[in-house]
Amino acid sequence: MQKQRCGELSKAEVGKSVELSGWVDTLRLTGKISFLLLRDRTGIVQVFLDKVLTEKFQHIKAQSVVHITGVVHARPENQVKADMKTGEIEIAAASLEVLSMAEAPLPIEITEDTTTGLDKRLDYRFLDIRRQKVTDIFTVRSFVYSHTVNFFTKEKFIAIQSPKLTASGVESGAEEFKIPYFGKTASLAQSPQIYKQMFVVSGLERVYEIGPIFRAEKSHTTRHLTEFVGIDFEMGFIESEEDIMKLIEKYLSYVLTEIQKSCKEELQRLGVVVSVPTKIPRLSLREARKILKEKGKIIPEHEDLDAEGERMIGAYVKEKYKCDFVFMLDYPWTKRPFYHMRPEKDKSVTKSFDLVYKGVEIATGAQREHRLEILEAQCKEKGLDLTKMPFYRDIFRYGCPPHGGVGLGLDRITERLLDLGNIREAILLPRDPERLTP
Numbered sequence: 348m349q350k351q352r353c354g355e356l357s358k359a360e361v362g363k364s365v366e367l368s369g370w371v372d373t374l375r376l377t378g379k380i381s382f383l384l385l386r387d388r389t390g391i392v393q394v395f396l397d398k399v400l401t402e403k404f405q406h407i408k409a410q411s412v413v414h415i416t417g418v419v420h421a422r423p424e425n426q427v428k429a430d431m432k433t434g435e436i437e438i439a440a441a442s443l444e445v446l447s448m449a450e451a452p453l454p455i456e457i458t459e460d461t462t463t464g465l466d467k468r469l470d471y472r473f474l475d476i477r478r479q480k481v482t483d484i485f486t487v488r489s490f491v492y493s494h495t496v497n498f499f500t501k502e503k504f505i506a507i508q509s510p511k512l513t514a515s516g517v518e519s520g521a522e523e524f525k526i527p528y529f530g531k532t533a534s535l536a537q538s539p540q541i542y543k544q545m546f547v548v549s550g551l552e553r554v555y556e557i558g559p560i561f562r563a564e565k566s567h568t569t570r571h572l573t574e575f576v577g578i579d580f581e582m583g584f585i586e587s588e589e590d591i592m593k594l595i596e597k598y599l600s601y602v603l604t605e606i607q608k609s610c611k612e613e614l615q616r617l618g619v620v621v622s623v624p625t626k627i628p629r630l631s632l633r634e635a636r637k638i639l640k641e642k643g644k645i646i647p648e649h650e651d652l653d654a655e656g657e658r659m660i661g662a663y664v665k666e667k668y669k670c671d672f673v674f675m676l677d678y679p680w681t682k683r684p685f686y687h688m689r690p691e692k693d694k695s696v697t698k699s700f701d702l703v704y705k706g707v708e709i710a711t712g713a714q715r716e717h718r719l720e721i722l723e724a725q726c727k728e729k730g731l732d733l734t735k736m737p738f739y740r741d742i743f744r745y746g747c748p749p750h751g752g753v754g755l756g757l758d759r760i761t762e763r764l765l766d767l768g769n770i771r772e773a774i775l776l777p778r779d780p781e782r783l784t785p
C-alpha cells in the first residue's frame with residue numbers, strides 16, 4: 348500500500364522511515380550501487396539502492412510498479428537538485444518488492460522530449476499520460492471543468508443532462524450520426540440546443556449542460572473532433588445577445604482567475620502565462636472583413652471567417668487591445684440557423700456572435716427567436732417546416748420568454764488556454780474520422 352507520496356516528501360522527513368509505491372521512472376547503475384527514480388502522481392523521488400539490492404534488482408525494467416521501504420536522507424549540498432521538488436532528499440531503500448514488472452521495450456517513448464508522434468502516443472494514451480506534461484494538461488482541463496461547474500452554480504444556473512439519443516436536431520442534419528433504433532433511425536445529439544431552450548421555457552430560466560456532442564463532419568483539422576465536450580448555457584428574460592456576452596466575460600474572468608490559482612505549478616511547467624480578460628473587444632464581421640482586406644485577405648460579403656481569417660483577427664486584437672479574446676458580431680442570416688433572432692433594422696444579419704480565443708473560435712451564441720410567427724417565417728425562408736418539428740414548435744406556444752445562450756467547447760478552450768496546437772492534445776481519447784480506438 349501507498350503510505351507516503353513521492354512528491355510530498357521534503358527535508359522535514361529526514362530520518363523518518365517511509366513506505367512508497369509507484370512506477371520506476373529510471374534505474375541508473377553506478378558501479379555496484381544504483382539510483383532509482385520512483386514516480387507516483389504527486390511527483391518523483393530518488394531512491395538509493397545499496398550493493399545487495401542492486402544485485403537483486405538490476406534487471407528491473409522502466410515503468411514497473413514497485414513497493415519500497417526505506418529512510419529519508421538529506422542529499423549532500425553539492426548533490427541537491429534545485430529543479431526537482433524533492434531534490435533536497437533521497438530515500439535509502441531497505442527493501443524493494445516488484446508488484447508488476449513492465450515489458451520492454453515500451454511501445455512509445457515516455458520522456459519529456461519524446462520523439463514518438465502524436466498518433467502513436469494516442470494509441471498508447473495510458474502510457475503517454477505518465478509524462479508530466481500530459482498529466483499537467485489533464486489536470487488543468489479537470490480544473491477548467493470544475494471551475495465551470497462552480498461558476499454556474501454561483502450564478503444560480505440549473506445543471507441539466509439532455510438525451511444524446513434523439514430523433515433529430517435543429518442544426519444542419521448533415522452533421523448527424525445516424526444509428527439504428529428498434530426499427531427506426533436515431534441521431535446522436537449534435538447539440539443540446541432544443542433541450543436548453545425547452546428548459547429555460549419550462550420555468551427553470553437559467554440552465555447549463557456540460558456533455559458530449561457528436562458531429563459527423565469529415566474534418567481533418569487541428570480543431571475538429573467527431574465527439575467533443577460542449578459547455579452550453581441558455582438563459583431567459585434577456586434584452587439582447589449582449590446579456591449573453593456579458594455573462595461569458597464574467598465566466599472567463601472567473602475560470603481563468605481560478606485556474607491561475609489552482610494550477611500554478613502546472614502552468615509554470617507548461618510555460619503558459621494566462622491572461623484574464625475583463626472587457627472583451629467586439630468586432631462586427633463587416634469591420635473584420637475591412638481589417639483583413641487591408642492585410643491582403645479577402646472574405647466575400649455574406650461569408651464567415653475561415654481558419655486563417657480567425658487567426659489573423661486574433662493577432663490583430665492581441666496587438667491592438669492586448670486581449671486574447673474577441674467577440675465577432677453581426678453574422679449573416681445566410682450563415683446562421685433559423686432559430687437565431689434578427690435585428691429589426693437589418694434582416695440580413697443575426698443577433699448572434701462567435702467568440703475567438705487566440706485566433707480560434709471557441710463559442711457560438713445568439714439571442715433566439717421566441718415569437719412563433721416570426722420563427723415559422725424564418726423556417727420557411729430556410730426551406731424548413733417547423734410543423735415537422737412539433738416538440739420544438741410547442742416550446743413557443745405556451746408562454747416563452749425572450750432568451751438566448753451559447754455553446755462553448757471544453758476541448759477547444761483547453762487547447763487554446765495551453766497553446767497545444769492540436770485539439771487532440773487536449774482530450775484523453777480523441778474521436779475523429781480516422782480514430783475510433785482505444
Ligand code: 4AD
Pocket residue numbers: 537538540562564570571572573575577579708709710711712713752753754755756757758759
Ligand atoms: O458553433 P457550434 O456548432 O454552435 C452550436 O452548436 C450552437 N447550438 C451553440 C449555440 O448555443 N448557439 O458549436 C459550439 C462550440 C464551437 O464554438 C466549438 O468550441 C465547439 O462547440 N465545437 C467543436 N469542438 C470540437 N470539434 C468540433 N467538431 C466542434 N464543433 C463545435
Ligand code: MG
Pocket residue numbers: 701708710711
Ligand atoms: Mg460555431
